Amino acid sequence: MSNHTPPSLFDVEEMELSFGPQHPATHGVLRVQLKLDGEKIVDAKPIIGYLHRGTEKLFETMPFPQCIPHTDRMDYVAAATNNQGFCVAMEKLLGITIPPRAAYIRMMLAELQRLASHLVWLATHAIDIGAITPFFYTFRERDAILDLFEEYCGARLTLNTMKIGGVPFDLPAGWVERCSALVDGFPAHIDEYEELLTNNRIWKKRTIGIGVVSPEDAIDWGLTGPPLRGSGVQWDIRKVFPYDRYNEIDFEIPIGRNGDTYDRYLVRMVEMRQSVRILRQCLDRLPEGPVIAKVPKVLRARDGMVYGSVEAPKGELGYFIVTTDKATEPYRCRVRPPSFVNLQLLPDMVRGHLVADLVAVIGTLDIVLGEIDR
Amino acid sequence: MTDPIIRFVVIPLIQTVVILLVLLGIVAYLTLAERKVLAWMQVRIGPNRVGPRGLLQPIADVFKLFAKEDLTPARAERFVFLLAPILIFVPSFLVWAVIPFGETFTVAGFPITPFIADINIAILFVLGVSSIAIYGIILGGWASNNKFSLMGGLRSAAQLVSYEVPLGFAVVSVLLMSGTLSLVGIVEAQRDAGIWFFLPGILGFGIYFICGVAETNRNPFDLPEAESELVGGFHTEYSGMKFAFFFLAEYMNMLVVSSLAVILFFGGWLPPFPNLLAGLWQSSLLSWIPPFIWYLIKVMAFIFVYIWFRGTFPRYRFDQLMAVGWKWLLPLSLANVLLVGVGVLVLKG
Numbered sequence: 001m002s003n004h005t006p007p008s009l010f011d012v013e014e015m016e017l018s019f020g021p022q023h024p025a026t027h028g029v030l031r032v033q034l035k036l037d038g039e040k041i042v043d044a045k046p047i048i049g050y051l052h053r054g055t056e057k058l059f060e061t062m063p064f065p066q067c068i069p070h071t072d073r074m075d076y077v078a079a080a081t082n083n084q085g086f087c088v089a090m091e092k093l094l095g096i097t098i099p100p101r102a103a104y105i106r107m108m109l110a111e112l113q114r115l116a117s118h119l120v121w122l123a124t125h126a127i128d129i130g131a132i133t134p135f136f137y138t139f140r141e142r143d144a145i146l147d148l149f150e151e152y153c154g155a156r157l158t159l160n161t162m163k164i165g166g167v168p169f170d171l172p173a174g175w176v177e178r179c180s181a182l183v184d185g186f187p188a189h190i191d192e193y194e195e196l197l198t199n200n201r202i203w204k205k206r207t208i209g210i211g212v213v214s215p216e217d218a219i220d221w222g223l224t225g226p227p228l229r230g231s232g233v234q235w236d237i238r239k240v241f242p243y244d245r246y247n248e249i250d251f252e253i254p255i256g257r258n259g260d261t262y263d264r265y266l267v268r269m270v271e272m273r274q275s276v277r278i279l280r281q282c283l284d285r286l287p288e289g290p291v292i293a294k295v296p297k298v299l300r301a302r303d304g305m306v307y308g309s310v311e312a313p314k315g316e317l318g319y320f321i322v323t324t325d326k327a328t329e330p331y332r333c334r335v336r337p338p339s340f341v342n343l344q345l346l347p348d349m350v351r352g353h354l355v356a357d358l359v360a361v362i363g364t365l366d367i368v369l370g371e372i373d374r
Numbered sequence: 375m376t377d378p379i380i381r382f383v384v385i386p387l388i389q390t391v392v393i394l395l396v397l398l399g400i401v402a403y404l405t406l407a408e409r410k411v412l413a414w415m416q417v418r419i420g421p422n423r424v425g426p427r428g429l430l431q432p433i434a435d436v437f438k439l440f441a442k443e444d445l446t447p448a449r450a451e452r453f454v455f456l457l458a459p460i461l462i463f464v465p466s467f468l469v470w471a472v473i474p475f476g477e478t479f480t481v482a483g484f485p486i487t488p489f490i491a492d493i494n495i496a497i498l499f500v501l502g503v504s505s506i507a508i509y510g511i512i513l514g515g516w517a518s519n520n521k522f523s524l525m526g527g528l529r530s531a532a533q534l535v536s537y538e539v540p541l542g543f544a545v546v547s548v549l550l551m552s553g554t555l556s557l558v559g560i561v562e563a564q565r566d567a568g569i570w571f572f573l574p575g576i577l578g579f580g581i582y583f584i585c586g587v588a589e590t591n592r593n594p595f596d597l598p599e600a601e602s603e604l605v606g607g608f609h610t611e612y613s614g615m616k617f618a619f620f621f622l623a624e625y626m627n628m629l630v631v632s633s634l635a636v637i638l639f640f641g642g643w644l645p646p647f648p649n650l651l652a653g654l655w656q657s658s659l660l661s662w663i664p665p666f667i668w669y670l671i672k673v674m675a676f677i678f679v680y681i682w683f684r685g686t687f688p689r690y691r692f693d694q695l696m697a698v699g700w701k702w703l704l705p706l707s708l709a710n711v712l713l714v715g716v717g718v719l720v721l722k723g
Contacts, residue, residue, distance in 0.1 A: 015521060017521050023605060024605060129688040132416070136416035140417055197688075202689070203593055205690070206689070206691055356692060358693045
């Protein structure tokens with residue numbers, strides 16, 4: 001007998017599958033090039049760039065204040081924190097201190113935005129795993145939040161709601177009361193979502209042990225936000241490098257234990273409760289005074305560079321801005337989007353899992369292609 | 375006309391046409407019911423534009439599906455692509471030939487049965503015919519020449535085959551109690567026993583209904599068409615009336631599974647509490663309501679549970695679904711057969 005391998009009964013070969021860019025579960029235009037062995041994922045390669053708009057290049061062509069509307073369009077479900085990141089970086093560069101009332105309004109807008117963004121995440125994550133009802137509940141509350149935004153700045157999605165040196169408007173009459181009512185009612189709504197999911201056996205089966213990230217890997221790959229905290233690393237820009245007036249606010253940073261999809265889910269749910277807590281404190285302590293610092297009409301920078309970052313709903317959102325002397329626009333503005341960095345770990349998280357887990361992992365990373373492609 | 379012609383040609387023809395039309399109407403309005411009930415569960419209104427409160431929506435849907443362009447993908451296997459919707463649609467209607475809705479009544483001296491045929495192997499007929507639909511799903515998924523469809527087809531092949539086993543055993547436990555394979559006979563056995571079979575066969579009923587949900591590819595076992603993973607699953611590439619056939623078959627199968635659940639476990643067309651009200655039976659309000667209405671109420675209760683599931687549960691993963699089927703339901707259903715068998719032996723001697 002020769003030692004050649006006998007012909008196998010079935011020809012087994014890997015199947016290439018292009019998952020996206022037009023697919024209901026890839027949250028926009030992500031494309032994942034999959035190598036499949038049956039339903040098992042052998043390899044996954046995210047392919048991005050379908051939503052590239054050259055935002056960073058556009059920044060170089062326009063005066064600093066005009067950059068802010070363009071930041072809206074990066075993470076388009078969390079425009080306020082994008083504005084905040086750019087303004088915080090610019091204020092650091094120009095040495096501007098914003099008035100306390102402006103800082104509190106900013107924090108309120110940012111936390112409302114965090115709630116809205118996490119609601120979108122929960123809705124899409126649940127619908128990816130097959131539970132359709134949370135989607136409608138969360139969008140009901142998100143609509144109420146967007147109503148507050150609309151009342152404040154006229155826009156619901158691309159807010160353009162902050163200025164370098166503060167915020168453009170004072171709060172309209174009655175806004176504080178309406179926001180207060182929303183904040184008071186919100187924990188009950190979170191309970192409602194948790195009732196549908198947290199102890200649901202199928203939900204637990206689909207999320208526990210899926211897409212596990214060790215704390216070492218999370219740090220090595222530069223994960224931030226809930227994916228990092230889900231792995232048990234206590235790191236939140238609001239605590240470690242406080243901006244605006246977060247140092248005056250009392251809140252906790254939830255962390256997970258196992259670094260799996262279920263822990264990241266729990267972390268975000270607690271984060272929403274903490275946002276409510278922050279909002280409550282902001283509403284109670286809202287100081288009087290101007291809402292914008294005295295800044296010149298035309299902003300001129302000196303030679304320099306700055307990195308300013310904020311804790312966006314999806315992680316650390318940083319702006320690295322390089323300026324030349326007396327320039328009115330950035331020489332270069334590099335954005336560090338949390339989704340882009342967090343997406344890097346996708347292949348490692350799904351390798352060996354099934355196709356159904358891929359959508360769970362994409363959901364748990366909470367990516368927005370607008371800020372990945374910029 | 376002579377008596378045999380009326381008895382064996384005219385009446386069956388009328389029966390068939392009436393049952394088909396009524397079924398089509400019920401299925402059309404099931405789609406509306408599902409959308410409405412789901413909407414109420416999800417703080418929405420649901421369809422409300424066509425007709426008063428959206429009541430004409432199913433008719434508009436039918437016209438829309440007829441008017442749609444019927445696309446066949448360029449590299450699809452054309453004949454099989456056409457065959458698949460037929461294979462899935464026909465069996466789902468065929469099983470209604472043996473499903474009874476009520477008791478025999480007489481019109482002008484002719485006995486009219488509210489079913490087309492009462493054959494002595496009715497339950498085998500239902501299980502056998504409805505299994506043909508699996509071919510429709512596999513072939514449809516394969517013929518589309520689309521990887522998502524193929525995966526959907528493979529998933530449902532595995533799912534339907536493995537869930538048919540515990541489903542069969544759950545039915546066996548009822549057969550042990552009734553001693554007949556005829557669906558009419560099973561309902562009559564429940565009337566004679568004075569107890570619906572879901573009470574002694576509660577475990578069997580649980581297994582039957584879980585498997586039934588899986589057999590109809592409904593949430594939480596809707597993997598073959600898991601939208602977020604496989605786009606549309608096996609019917610991704612289908613459009614127009616071909617898609618409508620898949621759609622109709624799904625609702626028809628929901629009706630079949632619910633009807634069988636009612637017949638096997640909930641006394642078919644019998645009014646509730648047969649043993650409690652045995653004395654005041656004839657005069658009570660419950661028996662005044664026609665049997666068909668009782669039947670419909672029970673079936674609709676199951677349909678509501680289907681929709682409720684869809685509004686509540688996430689979706690199982692493929693391997694978890696297999697584990698539930700083979701590791702839990704199959705041993706449980708075997709144990710159930712043993713349990714019921716011993717029970718019947720002891721009670722009937």
